[in-house]
Amino acid sequence: MIVHVPQIGRVQCERCPIRHRAVCAKCDADELAHLDTIKAYRSWKAGETVVMEGEALDFAASVVAGCATLTRSLEDGRTQMVGLLMPSDFIGRPGRATAPYEVVAATDLTLCMFRREPFQALLAEMPHIRERLLEMSLDELDAAREWMLLLGRKTAREKVASLLLIVLRRSTLDTAGGAHAELPLSREAMAAYLGLTIETVSRQITALRKDGVITLQGNRGIECGDLFALAGEAGEDFDGSVIS
Amino acid sequence: MIVHVPQIGRVQCERCPIRHRAVCAKCDADELAHLDTIKAYRSWKAGETVVMEGEALDFAASVVAGCATLTRSLEDGRTQMVGLLMPSDFIGRPGRATAPYEVVAATDLTLCMFRREPFQALLAEMPHIRERLLEMSLDELDAAREWMLLLGRKTAREKVASLLLIVLRRSTLDTAGGAHAELPLSREAMAAYLGLTIETVSRQITALRKDGVITLQGNRGIECGDLFALAGEAGEDFDGSVIS
DNA sequence: CGGCCGGTTGATCTCAGTCAATGCGTGTGG
DNA sequence: CCACACGCATTGACTGAGATCAACCGGCCG
Incomplete structure (x- = not known):
């Protein structure tokens, strides 16, 4: 369930606090200008659910401020957090329409969001975004594996x-x-x-x-x-x- | 330590058993022809170490046949497997020169290998490989997170x-x-x-x-x-x- | 004031780890 | 050909780290 909180004032990409670390890090001025036209900010209070496990995921987003958690659950209620999203981290996966994890705002949270289809188009047009997304995914994979060592041993x-x-x-x-x-x-x-x-x-x-x-x-x-x-x-x- | 086992006969990419699932899955005939010129097969016996943790990693590779394991260790010897590589799975990371995990042949193993620099060049030239690598990395990330649930709960x-x-x-x-x-x-x-x-x-x-x-x-x-x-x-x- | 929520502390239990013995199949050397 | 050792897996007895169940504490809000 998406809780609708008034959008906070839109910040120009050029001045965005996560400009140099998010999925848009490698974009040039023209590309940023394009991003500016299709993005939307939305905020959640600490504790609110952003997306439920298995629910349709019709957007991709970057964490601008605050902290969100990704969790997976077993039927009987046992839950395991599988990701901790900090500013500049990315939510969503190209080519995937449903969320495999629950996303919850751990603190007050602001996301910079893109609807799914425009974002897919963006990926096709802008190699800089694809490259950065690959880098970020590989970093996430390393982090996940590091976490496996912690959980297992x-x-x-x-x-x-x-x-x-x-x-x-x-x-x-x-x-x-x-x-x-x-x-x-x-x-x-x-x-x-x-x-x-x-x-x-x-x-x-x-x-x-x-x-x-x-x-x-x-x-x-x-x-x-x-x-x-x-x-x-x-x-x-x-x-x-x-x-x- | 890389144990040198005689290379098995090179198979043309077109007839490769992992042709449609590996990192090269989206490549066209021309691209495959290029791959053919720079790849090398190498095999290991079950139990042999392919790369040690922290060692220089001067290649990228796809598993052609057999099964390999990725493991991370703590100083005192506790170890956790963080990946199980089956045919078509990929080893190596663009932009990273040392292996963060130990890679061991779980069964007799054959890899299709590329030296690091030529492979980097390939990534720059062939968007099909980049795209596929992104897809595969995201699949690995999902698998790793699924495994986190198992390990933790x-x-x-x-x-x-x-x-x-x-x-x-x-x-x-x-x-x-x-x-x-x-x-x-x-x-x-x-x-x-x-x-x-x-x-x-x-x-x-x-x-x-x-x-x-x-x-x-x-x-x-x-x-x-x-x-x-x-x-x-x-x-x-x-x-x-x-x-x- | 009282209830609630998040956190701490205590008592007890239990699942998986540890240590140790045994079984079984295979390869080796007398 | 047998004896033995070795590697890998199984089984048993015991232990202990962390889970469970429960009481309690302190801040906050109605």
Whole structure:
């Protein structure tokens, strides 16, 4: 079910915050001008459903602001998050008319949307978009496989540390080696992402706090003075550096 | 380490068994002719390593015959299979020079290989290959996400049933609703794929046999008289039909 | 004030992991 | 030809990490 929230003011592509990372990253000025004519912004409040699993998907979109989740479910209600969409990430698949996943706004969310058919046409005309979409899909595939390693082989503590690390690496860095951030996910969403229960997530966060690896500010705020230490807890082979 | 096995006789692209499903599926006769000039076949015995994790990857390739596995590992040796490559599946990524996964021949394996630079050039010249690669990458992404649901939320019995179902659906169907196949994977490889131990895999296979869901012929042969029943055990929402 | 929602904490249970022994088929060397 | 070892799979006994069930806490809103 699409919840209709008033569209926020349209931003010109040239000034768009995700201009250089989204599916349109490689487009030139002319192409952007064309995109400007067919795009539409729409917003959702945190918790609202954007698309239901199995529902018709008559659009493609980029996340402009906020955070959305992709989840798959079994009949009996067990659910697993299979993707976490941050600004510049893409929703939709050329040649596919129904959504294989449920899409939910994790925080307040704004999408830059294209109706399906015009977008298909765009893909045919603009090689820059096809190229960028391939790159982004391959990045998603790598991320999904990394997540498979986490789901299949990491302990609860390592899983929680890995997620915190992902969020912290995307956020403000303070003095050398430290960072703080607001979690975009509730405990329930974290559990769905990690293949755990909310109780276990809560216990592991508490444990990491008691062990001095992180400190908390309220339910959503986390701070970590030593990302290398956190990376160690996450079972990572490498360093605590920021992603590119 | 690449183990050098004598190349098997080169097959003309036109007569290639994976002609219509591989990365070259959309190519026309001229394009195939060009491919013919730059490809090379190479074979590996079951168990041999094709590429090590983190090693330089100076080629792209399609699986012509046999079955290969992609695995990611943690420092302490825990490993998770993140992909199972069957004939027509693709190895390698444009713009990436090192392998993020270990590639191992699960059965005797033959690849159709292209050196990296010529393949990059090909991608630039032949939109048909780019298009097909995008399609295949998106299919892989869907498969990876399906696997995330399995790893995060399914029980050991459901996991094993799911894997058997995948193998059986790819194989010969007998009378309505039944199928039999030779597993391309050892118990160890199955465990790596399912995020389980070999003992648990073995126990669950035994349990499915004792419950009359499947019958075994030796270590690798499995038969299932009722794929719908097996699909039920796998926790699938839908039917027991063959994949496209 | 009271109910609700999200999160934490505690007690107990259970499924899958661990450790260890055994079975079975195959190849090898005396 | 047999004896043995080796690789792979099975089976059993026990353990433990994380799930389950349940109580409780604190902030927020009507």
